[in-house]
Amino acid sequence: MGAPLPSAWESLPAEQQPEWDAHPAHAAALGWLRGATPLVTHTEVATLGWGLAKVARGQARLVQAGDCAESFYESGAGHTAAKASALEALADRVAARTGQSVLRIGRIAGQYAKPRSAPVETVDGVTLPVFRGHMVNLETASELARRPDPRRMVWAYHASTEILRDLRARRVAAADGGRLGPWSSHEALVLDYEAGLVRHDPAADRSLLGSTHFPWIGERTRQLDHAHVALLASVRNPVGCKIGPSTTPDTLLRLCAALDPDRVPGRLTLIFRMGRDAVAEALPPLVRTVVSTGHPVVWLSDPMHGNTRRAAGGLKTRYLADLIAESREFRRVVERAGRHVGGLHLEVAAERVTECVGRPEEENALTERYLSLCDPRLTVEQASELIDAVF
Numbered sequence: 001m002g003a004p005l006p007s008a009w010e011s012l013p014a015e016q017q018p019e020w021d022a023h024p025a026h027a028a029a030l031g032w033l034r035g036a037t038p039l040v041t042h043t044e045v046a047t048l049g050w051g052l053a054k055v056a057r058g059q060a061r062l063v064q065a066g067d068c069a070e071s072f073y074e075s076g077a078g079h080t081a082a083k084a085s086a087l088e089a090l091a092d093r094v095a096a097r098t099g100q101s102v103l104r105i106g107r108i109a110g111q112y113a114k115p116r117s118a119p120v121e122t123v124d125g126v127t128l129p130v131f132r133g134h135m136v137n138l139e140t141a142s143e144l145a146r147r148p149d150p151r152r153m154v155w156a157y158h159a160s161t162e163i164l165r166d167l168r169a170r171r172v173a174a175a176d177g178g179r180l181g182p183w184s185s186h187e188a189l190v191l192d193y194e195a196g197l198v199r200h201d202p203a204a205d206r207s208l209l210g211s212t213h214f215p216w217i218g219e220r221t222r223q224l225d226h227a228h229v230a231l232l233a234s235v236r237n238p239v240g241c242k243i244g245p246s247t248t249p250d251t252l253l254r255l256c257a258a259l260d261p262d263r264v265p266g267r268l269t270l271i272f273r274m275g276r277d278a279v280a281e282a283l284p285p286l287v288r289t290v291v292s293t294g295h296p297v298v299w300l301s302d303p304m305h306g307n308t309r310r311a312a313g314g315l316k317t318r319y320l321a322d323l324i325a326e327s328r329e330f331r332r333v334v335e336r337a338g339r340h341v342g343g344l345h346l347e348v349a350a351e352r353v354t355e356c357v358g359r360p361e362e363e364n365a366l367t368e369r370y371l372s373l374c375d376p377r378l379t380v381e382q383a384s385e386l387i388d389a390v391f
């Protein structure tokens, strides 16, 4: 496998990129990534692709879950074991409810970069660049901590390596031979990092994105003529794309054509994150559009990202009742269109946290154990309640 070649997407615009090109370590960090061993293999990516094809054909389900933003400080074996067990528990729950086998994909081993709605925030009267994930800067509220540092890409690679080693061991030990996972996924956001880990194989028609098994494009970076879509269109990994309520049928059609031109079952997972209030109206025309074009996509419901609210004390939260309402409606619409609900995309903490609440009256408990680096996560218990309500 050779070094990455300049590709068409490199000249395209891209949102949400760290401003670090002038950093003295930028070129060296990029060079290091280009010479690094890919974190995942062609065989692994192909195996996950077969699993996703089964989900697309209605023969299996999928749970994709984990942190909103992973922490570099949680790459040790104990944390990985706890996160993989949480994912397994949720997948087992879906399996018990649906009677089907369930593919497991973590938001893990690379979920270190976050798109943000504003570039700066004001903390105690001081305006600072926002936290963009451990691949870019630190969450601590100081000028120094928030300065983007491209060497963090190298640290992200190392943290991911450590976690992937443990996930691989779990797949090897699995009764099903590891076909169902646990696999890694993250939002392919920082192009310096993702592009640095693309590997061309003369024997294969598409490149391998070596940073993760399953990359997805976020709601804020899925512009058709921008770099993120072009990059993921060029790799052989199965890919996901977030779809929010403002997506038009025409845009969705073009996204499907760009990301799944050959109509391969499981190649493209559409991750709908509409919001409780928008789903009933916005989802049906989008589902009809995809169905009419025949793209054999995986239909996934992310009830988290359209339902974030600001609690009275200022913390971000999500009400379980909203999440349940959105995913139930998602299931109703997709099944009415004669399609198979692939499963759920969730933000879940392995440890006991107080980040999402059942309903508004419970908001005063939020400060107790609010540990997320970014968005509020469900506990495993809350996520299980959601699964029981949806399936």
Ligand code: PEP
Pocket (backbone or CB within 6 Å): 068, 115, 187, 217, 218, 219, 220, 242, 273, 305, 375
């Ligand atoms: C996320 O999944 O953490 C995220 C930012 O989602 P979205 O792109 O759907 O807003």
Ligand code: CO
Pocket (backbone or CB within 6 Å): 068, 069, 305, 347, 374, 375
């Ligand atoms: Co999130």
